Amino acid sequence: xxxxxxxxxxxxxxxxxxxxxxxxxxxxxxxxxxxxxxxxxxxxxxxxxxxxxxxxxxxxxxxxxxxxxxxxxxxxxxxxxxxxxxxxxxxxxxxxxxxxxxxxxxxxxxxxxxxxxxxxxxxxxxxxxxxxxxxxxxxxxxxxxxxxxxxxxxxxxxxxxxxxxxxxxxxxxxxxxxxxxxxxxxxxxxxxxxxxxxxxxxxxxxxxxxxxxxxxxxxxxxxxxxxxxxxxxxxxxxxxxxxxxxxxxxxxxxxxxxxxxxxxxxxxxx
Amino acid sequence: xxxxxxxxxxxxxxxxxxxxxxxxxxxxxxxxxxxxxxxxxxxxxxxxxxxxxxxxxxxxxxxxxxxxxxxxxxxxxxxxxxxxxxxxxxxxxxxxxxxxxxxxxxxxxxxxxxxxxxxxxxxxxxxxxxxxxxxxxxxxxxxxxxxxxxxxxxxxxxxxxxxxxxxxxxxxxxxxxxxxxxxxxxxxxxxxxxxxxxxxxxxxxxxxxxxxxxxxxxxxxxxxxxxxxxxxxxxxxxxxxxxxxxxxxxxxxxxxxxxxxxxxxxxxxxxxxxxxxxxxxxxxxxxxxxxxxxxxxxxxxxxxxxxxxxxxx
Numbered sequence: 001x002x003x004x005x006x007x008x009x010x011x012x013x014x015x016x017x018x019x020x021x022x023x024x025x026x027x028x029x030x031x032x033x034x035x036x037x038x039x040x041x042x043x044x045x046x047x048x049x050x051x052x053x054x055x056x057x058x059x060x061x062x063x064x065x066x067x068x069x070x071x072x073x074x075x076x077x078x079x080x081x082x083x084x085x086x087x088x089x090x091x092x093x094x095x096x097x098x099x100x101x102x103x104x105x106x107x108x109x110x111x112x113x114x115x116x117x118x119x120x121x122x123x124x125x126x127x128x129x130x131x132x133x134x135x136x137x138x139x140x141x142x143x144x145x146x147x148x149x150x151x152x153x154x155x156x157x158x159x160x161x162x163x164x165x166x167x168x169x170x171x172x173x174x175x176x177x178x179x180x181x182x183x184x185x186x187x188x189x190x191x192x193x194x195x196x197x198x199x200x201x202x203x204x205x206x207x208x209x210x211x212x213x214x215x216x217x218x219x220x221x222x223x224x225x226x227x228x229x230x231x232x233x234x235x236x237x238x239x240x241x242x243x244x245x246x247x248x249x250x251x252x253x254x255x256x257x258x259x260x261x262x263x264x265x266x267x268x269x270x
Numbered sequence: 271x272x273x274x275x276x277x278x279x280x281x282x283x284x285x286x287x288x289x290x291x292x293x294x295x296x297x298x299x300x301x302x303x304x305x306x307x308x309x310x311x312x313x314x315x316x317x318x319x320x321x322x323x324x325x326x327x328x329x330x331x332x333x334x335x336x337x338x339x340x341x342x343x344x345x346x347x348x349x350x351x352x353x354x355x356x357x358x359x360x361x362x363x364x365x366x367x368x369x370x371x372x373x374x375x376x377x378x379x380x381x382x383x384x385x386x387x388x389x390x391x392x393x394x395x396x397x398x399x400x401x402x403x404x405x406x407x408x409x410x411x412x413x414x415x416x417x418x419x420x421x422x423x424x425x426x427x428x429x430x431x432x433x434x435x436x437x438x439x440x441x442x443x444x445x446x447x448x449x450x451x452x453x454x455x456x457x458x459x460x461x462x463x464x465x466x467x468x469x470x471x472x473x474x475x476x477x478x479x480x481x482x483x484x485x486x487x488x489x490x491x492x493x494x495x496x497x498x499x500x501x502x503x504x505x506x507x508x509x510x511x512x513x514x515x516x517x518x519x520x521x522x523x524x525x526x527x528x529x530x531x532x533x534x535x536x537x538x539x540x541x542x543x544x545x546x547x548x549x550x551x552x553x554x555x556x557x558x559x560x561x562x563x564x565x566x567x568x569x570x571x572x573x574x575x576x577x578x579x580x581x582x583x
Contacts, residue, residue, distance in 0.1 A: 167560075193556060200292075200556050201293075201556070206293065207293030224364050224365055228366040230308065230309060230442035
C-alpha cells in the first residue's frame with residue numbers, strides 16, 4: 001500500500017512539467033509589482049500575465065487577471081497555483097527569499113531593480129528579452145531612457161512630499177518622487193536629505209516653506225492633518241496648497257511616468 | 271540644595287528646548303517667531319508634562335507592585351493603545367483627533383481588563399496577578415494588532431506604528447491644554463497616597479497594621495498611574511524608559527519617602543524628556559530621531575553612574 005502510494009507520488013512528480021523554460025519566451029508570467037504588470041502590458045505581453053498582485057490596477061485589462069494577494073511577502077503557494085513559467089519580482093529582501101523558494105520547486109524567477117526613472121529602461125529590456133518582445137521593449141526603453149536622461153527644467157515652484165503626518169515623514173533625495181518633482185519643474189525642499197524618506201520636525205517644514213504639500217492620495221479632500229493646529233503653522237497648509245496625487249499614477253515608476261510628469265507640471269502651474 | 275539643583279535643571283531644559291531647534295530663529299526674534307510660539311513652546315511644555323507624568327506613574331507603580339522593573343507601560347497599556355490606533359485606521363475613522371482618542375480608549379480597555387484580572391481571588395489587587403495580567407493582556411492586544419496590520423489592505427496601517435512610537439511631533443496648544451487640565455487629578459491622587467505608599471514598602475500586612483487601608487490605596491494608585499499613562503500615550507505615543515529609570519534615579523537621591531520622591535520624579539521626568547526631545551530634534555537636523563532612543567541614551571549612563579556611586583558609598 002505504502003509502496004503504491006510512493007510510486008504514485010513519484011509518477012506525478014515525473015509527469016509535472018518542469019517550470020524552467022527550456023528555450024523560448026515565457027508563456028505564463030506572474031508579476032509581483034504593479035510597475036512590472038504595466039511594463040508587460042506596454043510591451044504587448046499582457047496576455048501572458050496569469051497572476052498579479054492586488055495592487056496591479058493598470059491597465060484596466062489587468063484587473064481580470066487572478067490576484068495572488070498583496071505580494072508583501074509573496075504567497076508562494078498562491079503563485080505556484082497559477083502554474084507560471086516565469087515570476088517577476090522586485091529586488092528586495094523578502095522577495096529574494098521568495099525567489100529562492102520558487103527556484104527550488106523549478107519555477108524560473110527574475111529579480112529586477114526598479115526604484116528610479118533610470119531603472120525603467122533596463123527593466124523594460126529585461127522583460128522584453130524574457131517574453132520575446134525585444135523590439136517593442138526596445139522602443140519603450142528608448143523613450144523611458146530619454147525621460148530619465150532629460151535635464152530637469154529650472155524649478156519655478158517648491159514642494160514637500162508628506163508621507164505621514166505624526167511623526168512627519170517626508171521624501172528625500174534620490175527617490176522616484178523627488179525625480180518626478182524636479183522633472184515637473186518643482187524643487188523638493190527636502191532634496192538635501194540623502195534618504196528616500198526620513199522623519200523631520202514640523203518646524204523644519206515651516207522654515208523651508210514649500211509652496212505645495214504633496215500627498216499620495218486617491219481622495220479629493222485634503223488629509224486630516226490639514227485641520228490640526230500644529231500643521232497650520234505651515235504656510236502651504238494654511239493656504240490649502242495641497243497636491244493630492246493618486247497613487248496608481250504617481251506612486252510607482254512605469255510606462256506612464258511621462259504622463260505623471262506632464263500632469264504634475266500642469267497642476268503645479270495652475 | 272538638591273531641590274534648587276533639580277529646579278534649575280528643569281527650567282534650563284525647558285529654556286533650551288524653546289531656544290534650540292532645527293530651524294534657525296535669531297535670538298532677538300525668539301519671542302515674535304511663529305515657529306517658537308506655535309511649535310516649540312507647546313512641544314517643550316508637552317514634553318515636560320508627559321515626562322513628569324510618566325516619572326510619577328512609574329514611581330507609583332513600582333511602589334504598588336514592589337518590583338523595580340515596573341514601568342508605566344508594563345501593565346498592558348501600550349498594547350491596548352496600539353490596538354486602538356490600528357483599529358482607528360482600519361475602520362477609516364477620520365478627523366484630526368481620531369488616533370489619539372482611539373489610542374486612549376484602547377489603553378483604558380486594557381487597563382479595565384488588567385484591573386479585573388487583578389481582582390481575581392477576592393477584592394485584594396494582587397501585585398503578582400497584576401503584573402502577569404498586564405503582560406498577558408499586552409501580548410494579546412499586540413497579537414490582534416499584528417493580525418489586523420498583516421491582513422488589512424491599507425499601507426497606512428504600517429504608519430500606525432510610527433504614530434505609536436511617534437513621540438512629540440503632534441504637540442500643539444490643544445494637546446498641552448488637554449494634559450494640563452487632565453493630569454493634575456491623578457497626580458494629586460498619587461501625591462495624597464504618599465504616606466500609605468511608604469508603608470506599603472514594608473509589606474501589605476505590616477502596612478495594614480500601621481493603619482493603611484491597603485486595598486483602597488492599591489486600587490487608587492493603580493487607577494491613577496494608569497490613567498496618567500493612558501493620557502500620555504494619547505498625546506505622545508509610547509515613550510519608553512522615562513517611567514522606568516527616573517523613579518530609580520529620584521529614589522537614589524531623595525530616598526524612599528514618596529512625599530518628596532513623587533515631586534522629584536515629576537521634575538526629573540519632565541526635564542529628561544524636554545532635554546531628550548531637544549536633542550532628538552537637533553542632533554541630526556533636518557532629520558529627527560525617535561525621542562525614545564534619546565531618553566534611553568541619556569538615561570542609562572546617568573542611571574549606571576548613580577547606581578555605582580550609591581552602591582560603593
